[in-house]
């Protein structure tokens with residue numbers, strides 16, 4: 001089955017065509033074009049794998065975004081993707097596409113590690129081997145920042161207005177982070193270009209939210225049986241979605257996302273903090289303390305005795321006191337709704353998937369909240385248990401003694417540190433010494449080091465589930 005309508009003219013290049021992008025950005029843009037028209041077709045760019053291209057190209061870019069709620073599956077046919085490129089096959093073609101004046105926005109879902117930044121500082125990691133490659137080979141980049149600067153350089157040279165760079169990843173002040181790494185990169189080889197970017201390019205921040213597990217063959221088989229059509233590019237997500245976007249675009253050029261439910265605001269910060277700390281912070285907590293206890297999915301974990309109670313205490317006593325009030329949000333109701341979203345049995349979101357890349361996720365999901373709690377003299381036992389759970393997880397063995405397949409840019413270094421440590425105290429001290437993750441003032445906090453050591457020892461002695469119940473019942 002092919003498209004039902006014409007292929008839309010390209011107005012957006014999106015880097016990172018994974019499941020979340022197809023369940024979120026592309027759905028909003030598809031609906032905005034349905035509502036208001038406009039040349040907002042998406043050229044999707046994969047920086048590494050050909051998978052998305054191989055799934056989408058044979059079907060001319062259309063696919064189904066299937067929302068899964070208690071009342072069953074609801075497929076939406078999405079036709080916003082006009083083309084897919086695989087950057088390593090022809091990086092020059094990607095740069096040329098991004099330099100085309102018809103492209104008004106370049107958006108990113110490249111995950112936390114895709115920014116090649118130092119999590120604790122937010123600066124570009126100039127020692128990253130691929131960043132080094134791109135600085136030496138600016139016409140054949142490998143990284144998102146390399147492509148952004150190469151395309152902006154081409155537009156500057158051609159006297160073409162720049163595009164807007166729109167980060168859509170789970171990072172605080174993600175627009176400012178994108179701006180920072182782009183300027184760090186550009187300054188390294190063309191200060192005049194960096195000045196132009198700083199003056200002319202918009203980097204709006206946005207808060208993005210839709211739980212979208214990785215697609216499985218079982219999902220695709222079930223959809224094919226239900227619809228009679230095999231759709232290799234389908235994605236499966238929860239009904240809930242929320243997009244809060246800083247309304248700052250070059251020339252004001254963007255799709256009418258606000259006409260299909262997105263919130264255009266002046267300042268996204270409070271919404272970002274709410275989502276990163278209330279949702280992603282507890283997601284990571286459940287991922288580590290659930291996986292260690294043998295629970296494969298978020299819904300299985302929150303159904304187990306003690307976990308929902310732990311979440312409610314964590315939100316009430318340790319997270320919400322650190323979250324500023326976003327306009328229009330009822331924070332207590334937001335957290336209760338999160339618990340219902342986690343309970344959705346139709347969404348099989350693996351704890352292992354969420355546990356991935358913890359070294360890149362913990363600073364904005366848990367450590368910022370922990371630092372605020374310590375500074376305010378609040379109790380932080382739940383946050384400490386969550387961080388101790390991550391340290392235990394990175395030891396590579398679950399509570400049943402089964403090996404864990406660790407996925408993290410720092411997995412090798414963290415596992416080595418764990419293996420080398422002879423005691424809980426040594427293990428905690430060695431993890432706290434990773435300055436890319438833990439700022440010095442946190443690592444030198446004796447109260448925290450002691451609390452983490454005690455929590456780690458309890459996890460080792462009693463297992464994650466018992467520790468969760470202890471915290472929930474305290």
Ligand code: CS2
Nearest residue numbers: 208209210211212280283354
């Ligand atoms: C999850 C997020 O994989 C993870 O780290 O916590 O992808 C989460 O599902 C989304 O941020 C929800 O909006």
